[in-house]
Amino acid sequence: MKAKAINWLLKALLAGAAAFVLLCLFCALWYKVPVHYTNPDGATEYKYEPNTFYSRGVEGFAMGRTNSDGFPELLDYAPGDRVDVLLLGSSHLEGYSVPPEKNAAAVLGRLFDGEKAVYSIAMAGHTFPYCAKHLEKALEVYRPQVAVIELASLSYDPAAMDAVTDGTLPDIPSHAGGFVTLLQKLPFLRHMYNKYFNRGNDVVKAAAVMETEVSGADFDASLARLLEKLGEVSRARGVKTILVHVPTVVPDAEGHAVLEVKPGERESFQRLSEENGLVFLDLTERFVSALEDDHELLFGFANTAPGHGHINSRGHELFAEAVYGCIENGEG
Amino acid sequence: MLFNSFTFLIFFALVCAAMALTNLPVFSAIPREKRLRVRHIILLLASYVFYGWWNWLCCFLMLGLTLVAHLCALQMGRPWRKAALAAGVAVPLLVLGVFKYYNFFVDSFCAVFGISRAGTLRIILPVGISFYTFQSLSYTIDVSRGKLKAETDFVKTALYVAFFPQLVAGPIVKAGDFLPQLEEDRNISLPNLELGVQYFVFGLFKKVVIADNIASFIDAVHSAPAAYSAGTLLLATYAYFVQLYCDFSGYSDMAVGCAKCLGYELPRNFDIPYISRNVGEFWRRWHISLSTWLTEYLYFPLGGSRRGEGRTYLNLFIIMTVCGLWHGAAWTFVLWGALLGVAQCVYRFAAPLRKKLPKSPLVTVISVFFTYTFICFSAVIFRASSIGEAWRIIVYIFTLHEGSFWGVFGLITVWGAHIAACIRSKKLGVPPTGYYPTVNLNSFTGLLIFFTFVGLTLSLGYTGQSPFIYFQF
Incomplete structure (x- = not known):
């Protein structure tokens, strides 16, 4: 027995x-998903292991290889390589649910047809405050002519914005090193951990803390200070910085667009960006038109809820077209 | 607690451990009756803990209904048996009516007569109330008909009503099928665990991998039907039925699996319903316990098909409309049930025409396709939050991109399983019937397949909020 x-x-x-x-x-x-490490050059909070295969089938289907610089970028990068247009942003712009040849950086590169070198260092969790935190270092490392920052939301916590201005915004930790790194390299284990034990992961927490219900005078004051700082950083390097608002647009029962933007936020961003020499490119009209006139859903994928979640390849295409028009023709 | 939760896994492990303890040699010395009683009490307490996890107040409701059923059944041999039967039927129906339908009827009445909303009650709908009231009803009625002897032991009656694997979403078990099992020396054993765990994981796969992943697609489409193309809406229509089937049959499989682990048999609730050639056959294969209950306790008492054609059609219509109403207090459910009732009547009416059709595979395939399509389209009404929404979706289907991987995966998987079941039945020379695909967990290959399947279920399973659809009924 x-x-x-x-x-x-x-x-x-x-x-x-x-x-x-x-x-x-x-x-x-x-x-x-490759292991992510704290970015030593400070251009972002963290980046991935370089030259590493990645795949994602949980939202969209995408496979690729991180480049030599540790970003999910088609182009390799070595220090000193020419970068004309630098993209910064969150998981939307990182495009990890989209094949790398269809993400905004690749599409924008094709639109410029070799005239300008486009490079993306967008990474999950890098909402606007985190992009703003690292802008100066990113401009120092990559020396672009144009910096494009994706804003998936306009509702940022004044305390968070003040923390960026004061230099006290907490880091997003990277859990890499030793045995933990080895465990992360086992795909099934990593998948189980992310799915069942790390749903309050640091990246998500960092992104979540950015959203706020506060608006009005406090919001404007904090935003003004932050955009003033970004304006100074951009002027010091002779860089044109474009803030691109990517609105969350979902259809209602009648197929009309429902926006998740509080009154006054777009106007505040527009006004304060202009005052500080920044460009505010608002994609709201384009996204609403895509939904209502062309019946295109710019969010969501075949294996999730269509119309919800991250921007899909059509959303990336629209983003790239808008940024191209803004850079080439001053459209906004 | 949901079956697909860590809390339930821990709870069930504890229950199994407690039941396994009664297998120890020290319990063998105890008289059989006492040993069984200990097991029944363990299961009964576990069942009330399970139910109370949602809302402990509902335990009192269930206890009260059980007491009524138990006491009324005991009176069946007395001179006042008719009053006891009336009480045993009226009280559960009244409770169900108040909790589930009162507000619906008041709101509808006010809407018809233009009265401002007044008189509605602020009450929660206890989870599973439709299921255990039907079980207590069937017990009382079966005793009154002499099909069953009244149970004198309240613990057994209570366990029959509250048995946690089938408590909140069925299958609706008849007392005659369950109470005799309580007289037998049933308990956890390795053979039972081997099969029960596999049934459970099979059901879990259907629920969290197929049903829940499809749900995010369906919910998005139903919330904004005008935003989607006709093709997407059509896919959503077919995929919703897959979601419903995998959600409910998945739960039923988990319930059967849990009961099997504990040594008890629950009836199968689904039998490859996709291959139904007509609506009548569909209802013999879908939610079998409910259709059996309605046939036995409503259709037959109304006269069934024994009082002329006209009365038969009326009875069919009534039973299906009641079936719709059982599912929920909303006009969409009533309309859905009525539609199925009309379909049953039309099918019966067309009997002479059907007899002229040749018996060929082509006719079978066409029948299956049309039955399946009809059921899927009727499910649009079932799913919609209002008749207007349902109509809008149906209209949009026939008037324009976004596909759904999970919708197509679900369709292929479920249809594939149905076809496999039909092929297997043909090889065995039996009418088409489903089966549980189990492996031998004593072999390396069986263990490898099982562990890989569990891992795939965990990998692909949806982890958002995903209550069982039939909990709301």
């Missing part, structure tokens, strides 16, 4: 190990 139980246990352990290998192989194609 005892021998039988031990025999069964051994079989179960071996089968479990074999199943684990099979599941890791499956997750290598379904969900394999």
